[in-house]
Amino acid sequence: MSSLFPALTAGPAADRPALRFGERSLTYAELAAAAGTVAGAVRQARRVAVWATPDLSTTVAVTGALLAGVPVVPLNPRSGERELGHILADSAPDLVLAAPGQDLPAPVRGLPRLDVDPAGGDAGAPPAGGDSRDDRDEDPALIVYTSGTTGPPKGAVIPRRAIAATLDALADAWQWTDDDVLVHGLPLFHVHGLVLGVLGPLRRGGSVRHLGRFTTEGVARELNAGATMLFGVPTMYHRIAEALPREPELVKALASARLLVSGSAALPVHDHERIAAATGRRVIERYGMTETLMNTSVHADGEARPGTVGVPLPGVELRLVEEDGSRVTAYDGQSVGEIQVRGPNLFTGYLGRPDATAAAFTADGWFRTGDMAVCEPDGYVRIVGRKATDLIKSGGYKIGAGEIENALLEHPAVREAAVTGEPDADLGERIVAWIVPVDPQSPPTLEELAGHVARRLAPHKRPRVVHHLDALPRNDMGKIMKRALSHD
CATH class of the missing domain: 3.30.300.30 (ANL, C-terminal domain)
Incomplete structure (x- = not known):
């Protein structure tokens, strides 16, 4: 069984809830059986694509492929045919995994297909087929395509080592345990929704309740029914801030949550303050990107300072540099520099693009994020924008x-x-x-x-x-x- 998911091994956690999407749910035992069946079916593949709709089939497909040590290319269901065609030609997956009956667009229909039925697991099947590659930390786990704002999307190859390192560092920073129940309504084709929002709870042995589609009513319902954590993006928290004055159940829900986390973009200070004033709870922010997974975060027991993304996570080195490459040494909250990072959380490179990979790193091995920031005297990082646009x-x-x-x-x-x-x-x-x-x-x-x-x-x-x-x-x-x- 893959070391990414120790809780999937047989034991006391077997009957614990692992995943819930709407009315459908899986215990750890049921997930192990369903994912094990997928693992057995794909174990000879070089890599697979997953049609990443927000449902149980996607999570079972990804988990099963990772159990077998087969890299996953998550496909955004909202991508246009040209973008999908580029991603499939670039990554060349052997087959696509999708929910039964899911209608796929033309570029994806050309691939061999495996329907993934979350209820179709064989509890007696060996989960990874006997020769799992689960202990090879540098092996690729995911190939996640960037947004392509400066050209066609590039496939960032994320190794198993980076996933484990990031999730364990966040467990330390957020005091994340198997008692936590996470709520989110994020898509499952990117790092935030898939790695943090699904693989994170599974690695800890906790559970995730996915809303399918984000609503403030769904957030209130799940947090008031025992969930402890909420992951969202600023748009979601803005809608929450707007709804608080007229939704007392939402106020109660957020006030009772152990941790409210925002990411993927900066949460405006005004929304921070409105949520804190109504609920007495602060939203904490973290900072990461596809190529690096997570770099910094406010800690669960730290100061949730609006406008900052906390301090570097354990194992992550971070520096600010001037345009000429010299280091910004003033941690004064005013001196702006580009963020560069290195650590076990980094990707291994862009698929088939050694030129782009080389350009992304400095000669001494630091990744150029392209994000501009200042550092406060106590090490808190405040992002001020992208180098290219901000x-x-x-x-x-x-x-x-x-x-x-x-x-x-x-x-x-x-x-x-x-x-x-x-x-x-x-x-x-x-x-x-x-x-x-x-x-x-x-x-x-x-x-x-x-x-x-x-x-x-x-x-x-x-x-x-x-x-x-x-x-x-x-x-x-x-x-x-x-x-x-x-x-x-």
Whole structure:
């Protein structure tokens, strides 16, 4: 049995609930049988694709393949045919695993298919077929494709070692045990929803209740029925913050939770404060990405400081560097640098792309994240944006878009905000604010917003241009797609 999932071995945990999606659930014994059947069916494959819908079949398929030591390529069901075609041609899986009766699009239909029935496990079958590769830590476990904002998606090869290291480091930081019951409604084709949200509870021997589709009513129901942890992205927590004044059961639920975790993008300070004021509970944030899994987190017993992502996890080294590669030595909360990391949590490279892999690492082995941050004197990390889209050089200053966005979101007339830079003959770049107003008939003026930011941050960080929008462009994870914002 794979060492990634010690709780799947026979023992006292066999009758404990492992997974629940809607009305369907599996105990550890049932999951072991179902995943063992999958493992036996795929053990000769070089790699497999999984049609990653939010249901039991996906979790059984992934668990079974990992038990057999076969790498998994999770496929986003919302991807277009061109993107799916690229991913399948690039990764060349031997077959696709999907729920029985699931209709698959044209590029995926060309693969041999294995239907995964969560109720079809053979309890007597050997789970990994006798020659499992479970102890080879550097073997690939997942090949997760990046968003492809600067070209076709690249397949990040995530070894078994990285999954184990990240989940064990988070167990230490979050005091995560087999008593915890996790609630989430995230997709299962990326690191947050699949690795943290499903493999995390299974590695600990706890359980996960997946909502299928996120709703505040579902969150309230599960947390009030004994769940202890909630994982979400900022869009979800924003909806929670909006709903709290009119949903007393949601207030009660969040107040009773042991841990509320947000990730995948920065949670605006305004939403932090609204949730804390209503429930007495702070949301903690963590920082990671596909290629590195998790790098930092606020600890369960640490200070949940809005706007920060905590400190490096055990085993993770983190440094900030200037554009010339020299190290930022000032932990003053102001000096901005690019985050570079190294540790057992890192991927091994991009599939079939040695050029891209080499470019992603420094000569001394640090991964270039492309994220810009400052460090507080006590080591807390505060992300200020992406190097490519969120670092604005204006009037001789290096300015992170994220802190301006947080300031704008504190204005009572602003519902959503994004900040970019555009060329300016005098300043080099000028700060541009993209605003979704609370009242479209009476949007805040440039003068109002510039004064608001100048008072909270500094005059040189005030926006010089404001655009009013009906909505901000976002991807499946709720991240704002700044490249879709046009200055024309």
